[in-house]
Structure formats: C-alpha cells, structure tokens
Amino acid sequence: MDLNNIQRVYFIGIGGIGMSAIARYFNENGVTVSGYDRTSTVLTRQLEAEGMQIHYTDDINLLDPQASLVVYTPAIPALHTELKWYREKGYEVVKRSDVLQEITRELFAITVAGTHGKTTISTMIAHILRHSGYGCNAFLGGISVNYDRNFWSSDKRVAVIEADEYDRSFLKLSPDIAVLTAMDPDHLDIYGTEQDMQEAFIQYTKNIKPNGTLIAREGLQRAADLQGSNQLTYSLQSFTANAYAANIRIQQGGYQYDVVQQNWRLDNVTLPIGGLHNIENSVAAITVAQLLGISEEAIKAAVADFKGIRRRFEYVINNDYQVFIDDYAHHPEELRALISSARNLFPDKQCTVVFQPHLYSRTRDLADGFAESLALADEVILLPIYPARELPIEGVTSELIAGKIKDKPVRILQQEEVLDWLKGNSAPLFITAGAGDIDLMKEPARTILEGKKVTTAE
CATH class of the missing domain: 3.40.1190.10 (Mur-like, catalytic domain)
Structure with a gap:
C-alpha cells in the first residue's frame, strides 16, 4: 500500500473516532474521501462540512466504484453489503490499522x-x-x-x-x-x-x-x-x-x-x-x-493551556453550586480513578454516579470490579447495558453489578428516568460515565442542573 499514490479512498464506518481521524488525514492530503456510516452524528456532519461525501444506507448504488483504497472498521459486520461488494470485485480492502501501519513506517x-x-x-x-x-x-x-x-x-x-x-x-x-x-x-x-x-x-x-x-x-x-x-x-x-x-x-x-x-x-x-x-x-x-x-x-x-478531551473528566458544570463531570470511563480501574479523583477535588459534595455498562461480555467478566469502584460514590444509578456489537448474554444485566454493591443506594433506570430523578433530587457532585450513548444525557442534564443553580442563587 503506497499512501502517496492514492487518489480516492472509501471508508466503511467513517464516523468512528479512529476512522474519522484517518479520513481527515487523506482529505487534508488532497485525496477524494467518501464513505458510509450507520447514523448521522456531529462528527460525520463535520466531515461532510470538510468536503467528504457520506451516506447512511448500506447500498452499493451509493458507494464509490472508483475508489483505489477501501478502509473498514472491525466493528462493521462481515456480511455488510458494501464491504462484500468491494471484496468480491477485488478492490484493495484494509482495516484502519493497516493504514496506521504504513504511517508508522514512513x-x-x-x-x-x-x-x-x-x-x-x-x-x-x-x-x-x-x-x-x-x-x-x-x-x-x-x-x-x-x-x-x-x-x-x-x-x-x-x-x-x-x-x-x-x-x-x-x-x-x-x-x-x-x-x-x-x-x-x-x-x-x-x-x-x-x-x-x-x-x-x-x-x-x-x-x-x-x-x-x-x-x-x-x-x-x-x-x-x-x-x-x-x-x-x-x-x-x-x-x-x-x-x-x-x-x-x-x-x-x-x-x-x-x-x-x-x-x-x-x-x-x-x-x-x-x-x-x-x-x-x-x-x-x-x-x-x-x-x-x-x-x-x-x-x-x-x-x-491543555483543556482536555471531550468526555475525559470533562467539566460540564463547575461552580460553587454544582459540579457535573462527564467521562468515557468503561473499565473498573477507569471508574476508580474518576470517582476517587472527583471526591479528592470536591470532598464536601455528595457524589452521585450514573454509569452505563458497555458490552455484555465486559460486564460479565468485570462485574466485581465495577461494583467495587462504583461503591466509592455516595449513590449509584445504573443504566441498562449498552450492547454495541454484542448480542445479549443470558443472566448478564445491570442487576449483576447492582447486586454486588453493598450499603449504598443503587437504582437501575432508563436515561429519561434519570433526568426525571434529577429534577427532584439534589446532586451536588454529579458524574455520568460510560462508553455507550450516555453522552446523549449531557445537554438535558446540564439544562436541569443549571436551572437549579439559578433557583439556588435567587
């Protein structure tokens, strides 16, 4: 693979965080970039604004038949129609890691x-x-x-x-x-x-x-x-x-x-x-x-001057009335570091953690560790497991973690129910954590908590 001689590249799963970085690399080097993703997101809309053509339906009539290189993410199923078409037609089809391999060589x-x-x-x-x-x-x-x-x-x-x-x-x-x-x-x-x-x-x-x-x-x-x-x-x-x-x-x-x-x-x-x-x-x-x-x-x-990374100990709100931290933590050790650090910085604030487990297999394998880390909070709210690429595993639900947390209030709620709970309860140190779609809660939760700040100030 000669990265310097590629004219057109097509991405299957272009909206992934790692895939989009490589798409931007090609785009900024004058290569024609297009691709598919399952849903439109803030990131895919940014890529489109930068000149990349993206569609959201698995349809061979929408792909680029002139692509000299096709890059796909391992999260894409092997039976994906576009991926199968490119392979059957003999195109050069590689994973994003193959592109990074060449970059590290050069x-x-x-x-x-x-x-x-x-x-x-x-x-x-x-x-x-x-x-x-x-x-x-x-x-x-x-x-x-x-x-x-x-x-x-x-x-x-x-x-x-x-x-x-x-x-x-x-x-x-x-x-x-x-x-x-x-x-x-x-x-x-x-x-x-x-x-x-x-x-x-x-x-x-x-x-x-x-x-x-x-x-x-x-x-x-x-x-x-x-x-x-x-x-x-x-x-x-x-x-x-x-x-x-x-x-x-x-x-x-x-x-x-x-x-x-x-x-x-x-x-x-x-x-x-x-x-x-x-x-x-x-x-x-x-x-x-x-x-x-x-x-x-x-x-x-x-x-x-370092302001951090989105969803890595990200201060959504940080004032005298309210601290709201959003984090990508999805492993017990990451949760431990997140909660203990937040409590170290704000020792006088009651700590509520909302956690969305990511993957059935990870929940099954690390349930004890999750429970131990979450117990560092004063109260815990668990969302249902975010499955990502996995099918359900019998007996593996958020209850598996909840049952192992002792002597702390634990609830299992849907995201909408968490927002309703937040309207009627105090959460001076409020933390949302997980690698699924829990980030969809960030803005509505911010609105609720900022409204409380105004009421308190008055």
Missing part, C-alpha cells in the same frame, strides 16, 4: 497503548508538540477540546498515534517511542484470557524500532518481559520511577506540581483539568516532550 512514530489513559496521553503529547511549534500529525481516539479535532496535520514528519488494543490492531504499528499505560484485563471476548492479553502488550513493545524507547507506567505486571532498546518508567508519585510528580497542590479544579526525572526537573507545572490520574498522564507526555528536546518553558506553557 514517519517518526510516537504511539500510546494501554487499557486506559491512552487517549489522554496521546492528546497531551500531540498538544505539547503543536503548541510548542515542534509539530506533528495527530491521530487521536478522542476530540481535543483545544482544537475540537481528533486529527491535525503538520509538515513535520512525526506522528502521534493512539494504539488501540481492540482486535489486536496495535500490533501492526512500529513506533520510535512507545508509551504503555496499563495491561489490565479487557476485551476478553477477543483475547480469551488475561495472560493472552498481556502477551499482546509485550509483543507491542517488541515492535519498537531499533534504538527506540519504551516509556512504561511503573508497576506493570510482567514488566521484566517488556522490550525496547531504551526503557523508562513513569508514575504518579513513586520516586523509584524514572519520572514522577511531586509537591502536588489542588488549584481551581486542577493542579500544580513538579515533574521530577533523573538529572532533570520541571517545577510548578500547572494542569487545568481534574483527576490525579491526569497528573500521571501528563508525566508520561512531558517525558516524551523532554526526549524530543522541547524546552522546559514551552512544555509548561503547553500543559497550562
């Missing part, structure tokens, strides 16, 4: 993998490189609040890529700098066992280019098996890591702290977003920037 590649934290760290790295003037091509798994984008281009032959472990796609990448955040069990429908998943992450580090660098979170299981000619570790506050944070102070819903490395120190870093885990994420991003030779003042200025 450019200096910084990739970020792990079961959580990868979207934030990759976006932080890309933001520092852009803000400082160093430059990069960014392929992100979330929407940067600073730029309202999940992709941006640069003449600099450097790429920052979020490396997705779903479908083992990250194993196609060849990074110069690889970040590894976590190897907690997830996607066991793909990997089968936790050990097999760990083996995949170890293989990810084996794919680092000669003389490349691995930056791994300290304390990972099987750390001794990780590869990389040069290896560094990072941590929130462990002084045995190569890089860590010290002297952490809460500051207006964010933090100020020092980043300490061997033979290097960056004092008074200001991070304007919440979450102790985001301090740790910034330590990894700052370590990458320091390796690239970006100046200390440029790093500090970029971090101070």
Whole structure:
C-alpha cells in the first residue's frame, strides 16, 4: 500500500473516532474521501462540512466504484453489503490499522497503548508538540477540546498515534517511542484470557524500532518481559520511577506540581483539568516532550493551556453550586480513578454516579470490579447495558453489578428516568460515565442542573 499514490479512498464506518481521524488525514492530503456510516452524528456532519461525501444506507448504488483504497472498521459486520461488494470485485480492502501501519513506517512514530489513559496521553503529547511549534500529525481516539479535532496535520514528519488494543490492531504499528499505560484485563471476548492479553502488550513493545524507547507506567505486571532498546518508567508519585510528580497542590479544579526525572526537573507545572490520574498522564507526555528536546518553558506553557478531551473528566458544570463531570470511563480501574479523583477535588459534595455498562461480555467478566469502584460514590444509578456489537448474554444485566454493591443506594433506570430523578433530587457532585450513548444525557442534564443553580442563587 503506497499512501502517496492514492487518489480516492472509501471508508466503511467513517464516523468512528479512529476512522474519522484517518479520513481527515487523506482529505487534508488532497485525496477524494467518501464513505458510509450507520447514523448521522456531529462528527460525520463535520466531515461532510470538510468536503467528504457520506451516506447512511448500506447500498452499493451509493458507494464509490472508483475508489483505489477501501478502509473498514472491525466493528462493521462481515456480511455488510458494501464491504462484500468491494471484496468480491477485488478492490484493495484494509482495516484502519493497516493504514496506521504504513504511517508508522514512513514517519517518526510516537504511539500510546494501554487499557486506559491512552487517549489522554496521546492528546497531551500531540498538544505539547503543536503548541510548542515542534509539530506533528495527530491521530487521536478522542476530540481535543483545544482544537475540537481528533486529527491535525503538520509538515513535520512525526506522528502521534493512539494504539488501540481492540482486535489486536496495535500490533501492526512500529513506533520510535512507545508509551504503555496499563495491561489490565479487557476485551476478553477477543483475547480469551488475561495472560493472552498481556502477551499482546509485550509483543507491542517488541515492535519498537531499533534504538527506540519504551516509556512504561511503573508497576506493570510482567514488566521484566517488556522490550525496547531504551526503557523508562513513569508514575504518579513513586520516586523509584524514572519520572514522577511531586509537591502536588489542588488549584481551581486542577493542579500544580513538579515533574521530577533523573538529572532533570520541571517545577510548578500547572494542569487545568481534574483527576490525579491526569497528573500521571501528563508525566508520561512531558517525558516524551523532554526526549524530543522541547524546552522546559514551552512544555509548561503547553500543559497550562491543555483543556482536555471531550468526555475525559470533562467539566460540564463547575461552580460553587454544582459540579457535573462527564467521562468515557468503561473499565473498573477507569471508574476508580474518576470517582476517587472527583471526591479528592470536591470532598464536601455528595457524589452521585450514573454509569452505563458497555458490552455484555465486559460486564460479565468485570462485574466485581465495577461494583467495587462504583461503591466509592455516595449513590449509584445504573443504566441498562449498552450492547454495541454484542448480542445479549443470558443472566448478564445491570442487576449483576447492582447486586454486588453493598450499603449504598443503587437504582437501575432508563436515561429519561434519570433526568426525571434529577429534577427532584439534589446532586451536588454529579458524574455520568460510560462508553455507550450516555453522552446523549449531557445537554438535558446540564439544562436541569443549571436551572437549579439559578433557583439556588435567587
């Protein structure tokens, strides 16, 4: 696949967060881009406004018969009519990971993998490189609040890529700098066992280019098996890591702290977003920037200007009356970090968490962990499981989690019922979390809560 000689590219599932980043890459390089997705969204409408032709019906009469490359997402079923047509006609049909594979071969590649934290760290790295003037091509798994984008281009032959472990796609990448955040069990429908998943992450580090660098979170299981000619570790506050944070102070819903490395120190870093885990994420991003030779003042200025990622500890409301945080957290460890960080920042506020479990298989495999993390809240509301690509599994519902949460009020409600509940109840620290369609609640919940603020102020 020669990316430089492609004239027309067609995407099946163009509205996915990873797919749309690659679509934007081709579009900004003068390639004719078109595609299919199941539904129209804010993101697909943005792509259309940028000049891409998109339709929302699986119909071979609407596809591009002149496409020189067809890219599809693994979430598309194998019996999809358009996908079958292209394959039967002998077109070059590839996954998005195949395109990223070629990009990592051609450019200096910084990739970020792990079961959580990868979207934030990759976006932080890309933001520092852009803000400082160093430059990069960014392929992100979330929407940067600073730029309202999940992709941006640069003449600099450097790429920052979020490396997705779903479908083992990250194993196609060849990074110069690889970040590894976590190897907690997830996607066991793909990997089968936790050990097999760990083996995949170890293989990810084996794919680092000669003389490349691995930056791994300290304390990972099987750390001794990780590869990389040069290896560094990072941590929130462990002084045995190569890089860590010290002297952490809460500051207006964010933090100020020092980043300490061997033979290097960056004092008074200001991070304007919440979450102790985001301090740790910034330590990894700052370590990458320091390796690239970006100046200390440029790093500090970029971090101070970082506004976060949509649905990653996103402050929907943050005032004296009400705090409303929306987050993509869909794994027990992500929920633990989210809730504990919010409570650390706002210790005097009653905490209500609304969580939408994502996937039947994940709920079945990790129910105990979900219950343990959610119990950190004062009260819990569970939505029904968001199935995504899965069919129901007998006996697996949100009740499976609810039954394991002890000594805390737990309700199972539909989204509309949550909004009705919110009208009649106080929720000073209100958190919505999940990777499904729970984000549809954000704006109506904001309206309800902001109305209460006016009433309280009066």
